[in-house]
Amino acid sequence: MIHNLSYRAFVYGTENKEKVLESIKTLFPNSLPQCEATEGYYKNPVLILSNKIDKKREIKDFVEKLSKMNDPTRKRILHQLENKMDDSGNLFLRFDKQRAYQGDLKVVEHGDSIHLKIKIAAYPAKKKVALEIARKLFE
Numbered sequence: 025m026i027h028n029l030s031y032r033a034f035v036y037g038t039e040n041k042e043k044v045l046e047s048i049k050t051l052f053p054n055s056l057p058q059c060e061a062t063e064g065y066y067k068n069p070v071l072i073l074s075n076k077i078d079k080k081r082e083i084k085d086f087v088e089k090l091s092k093m094n095d096p097t098r099k100r101i102l103h104q105l106e107n108k109m110d111d112s113g114n115l116f117l118r119f120d121k122q123r124a125y126q127g128d129l130k131v132v133e134h135g136d137s138i139h140l141k142i143k144i145a146a147y148p149a150k151k152k153v154a155l156e157i158a159r160k161l162f163e
Contacts (some may be wrong), residue, residue, distance in 0.1 A: 025087065025144070025145055025157055025160075025161055026083050026086075026087065026142055026143065026144060026145055026161075027078070027143040027144070027145045028076055028077060028078040028083070028143045029052075029076070029077045029078075029082075029083060029086060029140065029141070029142050029143070030074070030075065030076040030077070030140075030141045030143075031048065031051070031052070031055075031057075031074060031075060031077075031138055031139060031140045031141070032072060032073070032074040032138075032139045033047070033048060033057075033072075033073045033074075033121060033137070033138045033139065034070055034071070034072055034073075034135075034136070035070065035071040035072075035073060036064065036068070036070055036136075037064075037068045037069050037070070041071060041073075043125055044073060044121060044125075045057070045073065046125050047121045047122075047124035047125040047138060048073060048124070048138060050124040050125070050127055050129070051086065051089065051119060051124060051129070051138060051140070052075070052077060052082065052085075052086065053085070054082055054085075055075050055077060055082070056075070057073040057074055057075040058073070058074055058075060059071055059072070059073055060072040060074070087161065089129065090129075090161065090162065093129050097129065097130060097131055098162050098163075100131060101117065101131055101162050102159060102162050102163065105155055105158055105159065105162075106155065109144075109151055109154060109155060109158065110151070111150070111151045112149055112151075113143065113144040113146045113149050113150065113151060113153070113154030114141050114142065114143055114144070115141070115142040115144060115154070115158055116139070116140070116141055116142075117131055117140045117142065118131065118132050118133065118134070118135075118137035118138065118139055118140065119131060119132065119137055119138045119140065120132045120137055120138075121136060121137055121138055124138060142158075144157050144158055144161075145157070
Protein backbone atom coordinates (compact mmCIF):
# COMPACT_ATOMS: atom_id res chain seq x y z
CA MET A 25 0.00 0.00 0.00
CA ILE A 26 2.84 2.40 0.82
CA HIS A 27 6.30 2.45 -0.77
CA ASN A 28 7.86 4.88 1.67
CA LEU A 29 7.25 7.81 3.99
CA SER A 30 9.30 10.90 4.48
CA TYR A 31 8.80 13.59 7.07
CA ARG A 32 10.18 16.96 8.02
CA ALA A 33 9.68 19.12 11.09
CA PHE A 34 11.14 22.49 11.92
CA VAL A 35 12.47 23.35 15.37
CA TYR A 36 12.37 27.10 15.85
CA GLY A 37 14.53 28.99 18.33
CA THR A 38 11.64 29.22 20.80
CA GLU A 39 11.01 25.46 20.76
CA ASN A 40 12.61 22.56 22.59
CA LYS A 41 14.29 20.11 20.18
CA GLU A 42 13.62 17.16 22.53
CA LYS A 43 9.89 17.91 22.56
CA VAL A 44 9.75 18.06 18.78
CA LEU A 45 11.62 14.72 18.66
CA GLU A 46 8.99 13.28 21.02
CA SER A 47 6.27 14.56 18.68
CA ILE A 48 7.93 12.74 15.79
CA LYS A 49 8.19 9.58 17.89
CA THR A 50 4.39 9.63 18.25
CA LEU A 51 4.22 8.99 14.50
CA PHE A 52 7.47 7.06 14.03
CA PRO A 53 8.75 5.54 17.31
CA ASN A 54 11.89 3.98 15.80
CA SER A 55 12.94 6.81 13.53
CA LEU A 56 16.15 8.73 14.13
CA PRO A 57 15.83 11.94 12.12
CA GLN A 58 18.70 13.73 10.47
CA CYS A 59 19.28 17.22 11.79
CA GLU A 60 20.19 20.21 9.63
CA ALA A 61 20.86 23.65 11.09
CA THR A 62 19.77 26.68 9.10
CA GLU A 63 18.55 30.24 9.57
CA GLY A 64 15.04 31.63 9.51
CA TYR A 65 13.86 34.77 7.75
CA TYR A 66 15.04 37.05 10.56
CA LYS A 67 18.37 35.20 10.98
CA ASN A 68 16.99 33.16 13.88
CA PRO A 69 18.30 29.57 14.22
CA VAL A 70 16.11 26.80 12.82
CA LEU A 71 16.74 23.05 12.91
CA ILE A 72 15.21 20.81 10.28
CA LEU A 73 14.54 17.25 11.44
CA SER A 74 13.84 14.83 8.59
CA ASN A 75 14.01 11.21 7.58
CA LYS A 76 12.77 8.74 4.98
CA ILE A 77 11.20 5.48 6.10
CA ASP A 78 11.10 2.51 3.79
CA LYS A 79 11.23 -0.43 6.20
CA LYS A 80 8.06 -2.49 5.90
CA ARG A 81 7.68 -2.96 9.66
CA GLU A 82 7.84 0.77 10.39
CA ILE A 83 5.40 1.50 7.56
CA LYS A 84 3.03 -1.16 8.90
CA ASP A 85 3.23 0.40 12.38
CA PHE A 86 2.40 3.80 10.88
CA VAL A 87 -0.61 2.38 8.99
CA GLU A 88 -1.86 0.90 12.29
CA LYS A 89 -1.62 4.36 13.88
CA LEU A 90 -3.64 5.80 11.00
CA SER A 91 -6.34 3.18 11.51
CA LYS A 92 -6.63 4.20 15.19
CA MET A 93 -7.20 7.89 14.44
CA ASN A 94 -10.62 9.17 15.41
CA ASP A 95 -13.38 9.12 12.80
CA PRO A 96 -13.59 12.91 12.22
CA THR A 97 -9.86 13.05 11.43
CA ARG A 98 -10.01 10.09 9.05
CA LYS A 99 -13.12 11.53 7.36
CA ARG A 100 -11.38 14.89 6.98
CA ILE A 101 -8.42 13.19 5.28
CA LEU A 102 -10.75 11.21 3.00
CA HIS A 103 -12.60 14.40 2.06
CA GLN A 104 -9.33 16.16 1.15
CA LEU A 105 -7.52 13.28 -0.60
CA GLU A 106 -7.93 14.73 -4.08
CA ASN A 107 -6.30 18.02 -3.05
CA LYS A 108 -3.58 16.44 -0.90
CA MET A 109 -2.21 14.11 -3.58
CA ASP A 110 0.00 14.96 -6.54
CA ASP A 111 -0.10 13.32 -9.99
CA SER A 112 2.63 10.82 -9.01
CA GLY A 113 0.65 9.36 -6.10
CA ASN A 114 2.36 11.23 -3.27
CA LEU A 115 -0.01 12.07 -0.42
CA PHE A 116 0.94 15.14 1.64
CA LEU A 117 -0.31 15.50 5.21
CA ARG A 118 0.60 17.73 8.14
CA PHE A 119 0.25 16.70 11.78
CA ASP A 120 0.12 19.20 14.63
CA LYS A 121 3.42 19.07 16.57
CA GLN A 122 1.92 20.06 19.93
CA ARG A 123 -0.90 17.52 19.70
CA ALA A 124 1.53 14.81 18.57
CA TYR A 125 3.66 15.56 21.63
CA GLN A 126 0.55 14.73 23.69
CA GLY A 127 0.08 11.49 21.77
CA ASP A 128 -2.82 12.75 19.62
CA LEU A 129 -2.71 12.74 15.82
CA LYS A 130 -4.46 15.77 14.37
CA VAL A 131 -4.23 16.78 10.73
CA VAL A 132 -3.72 20.52 10.28
CA GLU A 133 -3.20 23.05 7.50
CA HIS A 134 -0.64 25.35 9.14
CA GLY A 135 3.10 25.17 8.60
CA ASP A 136 4.17 24.66 12.23
CA SER A 137 3.66 20.93 11.97
CA ILE A 138 5.19 17.60 11.06
CA HIS A 139 5.13 17.54 7.25
CA LEU A 140 4.59 14.05 5.88
CA LYS A 141 4.90 12.72 2.33
CA ILE A 142 3.41 9.27 1.76
CA LYS A 143 4.37 7.54 -1.49
CA ILE A 144 1.39 5.31 -2.29
CA ALA A 145 2.30 1.99 -3.95
CA ALA A 146 0.14 2.31 -7.07
CA TYR A 147 0.64 0.43 -10.33
CA PRO A 148 0.64 2.24 -12.63
CA ALA A 149 1.85 5.23 -10.61
CA LYS A 150 -1.08 7.47 -11.46
CA LYS A 151 -3.16 9.68 -9.24
CA LYS A 152 -6.43 7.86 -9.97
CA VAL A 153 -5.00 4.48 -8.90
CA ALA A 154 -3.25 5.98 -5.86
CA LEU A 155 -6.47 7.70 -4.74
CA GLU A 156 -8.33 4.38 -4.65
CA ILE A 157 -5.57 2.79 -2.56
CA ALA A 158 -5.45 5.79 -0.21
CA ARG A 159 -9.23 5.66 0.26
CA LYS A 160 -8.95 2.06 1.43
CA LEU A 161 -6.15 3.10 3.78
CA PHE A 162 -8.30 5.68 5.56
CA GLU A 163 -11.72 3.97 5.48
